Every structure is written in structure tokens, then in C-alpha cells.
Amino acid sequence: MASLSHPLKPHFFSTPKPKLQPHKSPTKVRMSFQESAPSVAVVGVTGAVGQEFLSVLSDRDFPYRSLKLLASKRSAGKSISFQDRNLTVQELTADSFDDVDIALFSAGGSISKEFGPIAVEKGAIVVDNSSAFRMVDGVPLVIPEVNPEAMDGIKVGTKKGALIANPNCSTIICLMAATPLHRRAKVTRMVVSTYQAASGAGAAAMHELELQTREVLEGKPPTCNIFKEQYAFNLFSHNAPVLENGYTEEEMKMVKETRKIWNDMNVKVTATCIRVPVMRAHAESVNLQFEKPLDEDTAREILKNAPGVVVIDDRASNHFPTPLEVSNKDDVAVGRIRRDLSQEGNQGLDIFVCGDQVRKGAALNAVQIAELLL
Secondary structure: OOOOOOOOOHHHOOOOOOOOOOOOOOOOOOOOEOOOOOEEEEEOOOOHHHHHHHHHHHHOOOOEOEEEEEEOOOOOOOEEEEOOEEEEOEEOOOOOOOOOOEEEEOOOHHHHHHHHHHHHHOOOEEEEOOOOOOOOOOOOEOOOOOOHHHHOOOOOOOOOOEEEEOOOHHHHHHHHHHHHHHHHHOEEEEEEEEEEOHHHHOHHHHHHHHHHHHHHHOOOOOOOOOOOOOOOOOOEEOOOOEOOOOOEHHHHHHHHHHHHHHOOOOOEEEEEEEEOOOOOEEEEEEEEEEOOOOOHHHHHHHHHOOOOEEEOOEOOOOEOOOHHHHOOOOOEEEEEEEEOOOOOOOOEEEEEEEEEOOHHHHHHHHHHHHHHOO
């Protein structure tokens, strides 16, 4: 499990903008600890997403009666501050889920496959951030603003364990913007190009990007431990394995997950995923082809009213979404909303989307799923 052992400089993370949803104020009275609330466990708590789980749980005042922090044997015994208390990280074992109601997993697919079913057997509802269960029949793949109905009937308090999968970060960010338009005009084909941040590969990759940047500027050879390619001042095809069809696993995740989330096996999706030297927010160029006409002005109004979406589309000042602008923010930003001139009439649109990969692309989405369980 990745550890946040490397300090990361905050100037890489965010440039505050008034249009985007900030975190809740930490000065408010905490109401999250409640005797009648569920018992929560965070698996992989020392990793980048695990740490963000804690941040989101605190920001949203998620109710809990107990909070168990779980990680590898190597991390056991570490102290982590949470809401003015110091909690000790425990080693993840088969006995970790006794009396746990909700387990948030982000420790990699192998850990999820080993311990997820154990937690479910003991009555916990597992929200898993890995790819282990996403395409398993009967396991809901959920973005709360998109398809909450997929997890109907799964609730805390029934003593019935269940698995719910968090989609891939790129899929979440894309579909937050595409789905409101899909509901209006039905998307028949979607072409996506992604520009993916270091955070998608974990805290160690974020550290390596920062380290390489210093090294290159100082004229030193870059340290390449996480990626085979130099990352600083460069970009390259996503580091996921390349399949026989020429697509990477990351690209096929977008294809398959979109079809499952939209419950539409006929929608045509193609993707090209690129790793870019950005710290923690993904950007995506999305081309949409519709069954019904949809003009850009109507699309802009739909997106302005979509939950979890903010429109940044100022042509006069050439101001559109940027990764810095959405870093550490909850909302997904959409801009460059324009008619696709290669298609007849109003049958197609191009949009540009940015979202925080660690937050809405992972931890926030999982906690929102957990909120639906209450």
C-alpha cells in the first residue's frame, strides 16, 4: 500500500477560485461522532486515497460511532490525526471487520479481492476503490449523481454485507459531465482523450514528479522509479498494460465502465489515455455524438444545473477549466462547450472537463456512496 511519507508542496495542489465548491469550514462544531451511527473502517489509510478518505469524512461530517484505520503490517502502529484525535493504524487482518458496518477500501486490487469478501461475510458494506469488482455481475458500479438506483436496497442496519465498486477516476470525471447531456439527447458515441495526473499512480508518483522537476531544472538526470519515462516536462501514453487490441487497460476501463454505469451496451466509446506532468487533477477532452439534436446553449444550461458540476466557459477571456483550478475541490469543471462542426446540425458537442482525481475521482465518490447507505 502506498504511503504518504513524502511531503508534497501545497503550491502544486490548488489555486483557490470562488466558482468552485470549497471544503467545509474546519471551525464548525463537529457532529459526526454519534453513538447510533455506523462503524467505519478505512482500508489502505496510509495511501494517497486513504488519506483523502479521512479528509472527506471530516469535511462532510460523516456520522460514525467508531473509526478503524487499517493498513499493512509495515504501517501498523503509526498515529494519524483525525478531528483533533490521534488514531492508531492497525494491521489489516481477517479479524479486522468484526462489528464494522461500512468499509472503505483503497489498497489495491489484490487486497480488495482477499479481504473484501471477508468483510462482506461479516456483514460489512464494502465500497471498493480498486478495479477488482467493477465489472463483476451483480456488483453495483456507482457514481451517486449518475446512477444511485444501482445500489437500491443496500443499506446500513440490515446486517447484510454487500460490495459496491467505485468507478475508475477518469470514468467518474467524464460521466459527471456527459451524463446530464446523455439524459437529454442520448449519447450514441463518445470519444475521450485524457490528460491524467500523477496522483492516479499514487503518492510515490506525485513525489517522483516533484523530485524529477527539481532534478531536471538543476541539470541532473531524473530519477525514474515509478515510470519508465521521464515524467517532468514530458507526457506519455498511460502506463497501464497494452492489450492485444492496442488499447491500454485504462482505456478499456472507460469503455466498459461507461456501458455498465449507463446500462447501455450499445453506446460506442473510444478513449486515448495520456499521463501528463500535473500533480492531482485529470483533464479530459470529450466529443459526444447524440441521437437527438442538442445545441450548445441548451447544453451549457443543463450543465450549469447539474449536481457536482461547475461551468467555466468564458470565451471572451479565454478562461476554461484547468487542473490547478479544480485541485482539492469537489466539483467537476466543464468548459469549451461547442458544437462539433464535423457533424450535421446539432448532433454533436465537444467539451473539456477537469476534476480532482484523488477527491471526486476516488475518495469523495466513495464517501458519497457511503452517505447513500445511511
